[in-house]
Amino acid sequence: MTPLLLLAASVGADPAPLVVDSPSVDLGEVRANKPLVHAFRLKNTGPVPLTITEVTGVCGCVRQALGSKVLKPGVGTELTLGVNLLTQPEGPNSWKLAVRYKTDGDPPTTGAAVVQVAAKIKKDVTVEPVALMLSAEREITGALTVVDRRGKPLTVTGVRVGLKDLKTDVKPAADAAGKRTQRIELTVTDACPPGQYSDEISIDTDDPDYRELRIPLRVVKKAAATGVQAVPASATLRFAKDQASASALVRLRDAGGREVVVDKAESDHAAVSCKWAAGPGAMATLRIIVDLKDARAAGVAVVTVRLKGPAAESILVPVSWTVP
Numbered sequence: 001m002t003p004l005l006l007l008a009a010s011v012g013a014d015p016a017p018l019v020v021d022s023p024s025v026d027l028g029e030v031r032a033n034k035p036l037v038h039a040f041r042l043k044n045t046g047p048v049p050l051t052i053t054e055v056t057g058v059c060g061c062v063r064q065a066l067g068s069k070v071l072k073p074g075v076g077t078e079l080t081l082g083v084n085l086l087t088q089p090e091g092p093n094s095w096k097l098a099v100r101y102k103t104d105g106d107p108p109t110t111g112a113a114v115v116q117v118a119a120k121i122k123k124d125v126t127v128e129p130v131a132l133m134l135s136a137e138r139e140i141t142g143a144l145t146v147v148d149r150r151g152k153p154l155t156v157t158g159v160r161v162g163l164k165d166l167k168t169d170v171k172p173a174a175d176a177a178g179k180r181t182q183r184i185e186l187t188v189t190d191a192c193p194p195g196q197y198s199d200e201i202s203i204d205t206d207d208p209d210y211r212e213l214r215i216p217l218r219v220v221k222k223a224a225a226t227g228v229q230a231v232p233a234s235a236t237l238r239f240a241k242d243q244a245s246a247s248a249l250v251r252l253r254d255a256g257g258r259e260v261v262v263d264k265a266e267s268d269h270a271a272v273s274c275k276w277a278a279g280p281g282a283m284a285t286l287r288i289i290v291d292l293k294d295a296r297a298a299g300v301a302v303v304t305v306r307l308k309g310p311a312a313e314s315i316l317v318p319v320s321w322t323v324p
Contacts, residue, residue: 016111017101017111018042018046018101018111019043020113021040023040023113024115025116028119029121030119031085031122032085032088032090032121032125033210034085034212036081036082036083037082038117039078039080040078041076041077041078042077042079043075046105048073049070049104050070050102050103050104051069051103052071052100052101053069053100054098054100055079057096057098061083061087061299062082062083062095063082064080064082065079065080065082066078066080079115081095081097081117085121085123086126086127086130086213086214087131087216087299088296088297089121091121093118093296094116097114099113099114101113124148124149125147127145127203129298129322130215130297130299131298132144132201132215133219133318133319134218135234137221137222137224139188140187140192141186141188142185142186145181145184146181146203146213147180148180149179153175153179154180154207155206156170156173157204157205158204159184159201159203160202160204161186161201161202161217162199163188163192163217166186166188167187169187171184171185188219192219194222194223195220195221196219197217197221198216198218200215200216200217201215218302220302226255227255227310228254228310228313228315229255229315230286231251233317233318235248235288235317235318235319235320236320236321237320237321237322239322240324245290245291245292246290246292247288247289248288249285249287249288250285250287251284251285252307253282258309258310259278259309259310260283260307260309261278261307261308262305262307262308263307263308263312265303265304266304268304271294271299272290272291272303272319274286274288274305275289286317288317290319298322300321301318301320302317303316303319305317
């Protein structure tokens with residue numbers, strides 16, 4: 001098509017019906033003392049109703065809430081984006097959501113609008129790790145450390161978790177080298193039934209600017225060892241500086257020496273992908289890959305491996321990763 005025809009087609013094309021007021025915003029420098037929340041105003045400016053079919057983000061760290069999926073002509077709604085800044089790297093960051101829609105016209109049309117929030121994160125108080133994964137067959141223990149580098153540091157006053165079989169113990173604060181550290185120990189008791197659980201650890205402090213620090217928690221309580229087992233039972237990946245992806249190998253081994261056949265393996269996190277192959281011997285080998293472009297920050301996930309043999313069953317492999 002000639003440039004003149006392209007211009008004519010562009011001039012004659014109908015504008016996109018879904019319009020966003022200020023689709024890209026920069027909030028400047030923000031402290032990681034509370035979640036970042038921003039609302040976008042969407043409006044159907046077309047002549048027919050439209051339906052928002054999907055709202056997706058570039059990473060699992062973004063939460064979103066949509067006021068209404070179906071918009072009549074001239075009607076608007078709000079899309080709210082939320083990010084837990086404690087789990088994000090310090091410095092410049094941006095988060096995008098793609099809003100996909102279809103119209104009720106004849107014929108129907110589809111399209112997408114993109115919204116983005118940018119901010120420069122300042123972290124003078126941190127929690128390490130930024131996401132906690134606990135996994136074992138019986139009692140499970142883990143720990144978090146709150147670090148405050150300010151001249152007047154905060155003190156942790158309590159910890160709240162929704163999982164009923166999890167106990168917490170806040171240790172005394174320690175001041176050294178110009179910072180205060182305070183350790184929080186967590187124990188999932190043996191009474192917790194087998195399964196996987198998602199929760200959030202809420203850390204209360206005496207600082208009005210940091211009243212509550214929230215950290216994602218994943219718990220995988222495994223049943224007693226029988227049949228096929230993953231070796232190692234979980235995968236921990238550590239990114240080096242400028243490393244784009246990291247991977248770990250996990251062997252799937254049957255206690256009776258029977259051949260292990262993988263049907264498929266998938267993760268609940270968009271940054272985690274899996275490959276698998278037969279061997280060595282009767283075992284199967286699983287490669288777990290984390291893409292930092294999609295992960296953006298440290299995190300946790302669970303890989304579910306579905307087996308064809310020696311019996312149809314599912315194996316859970318917890319995955320965690322850290323970034324420089």
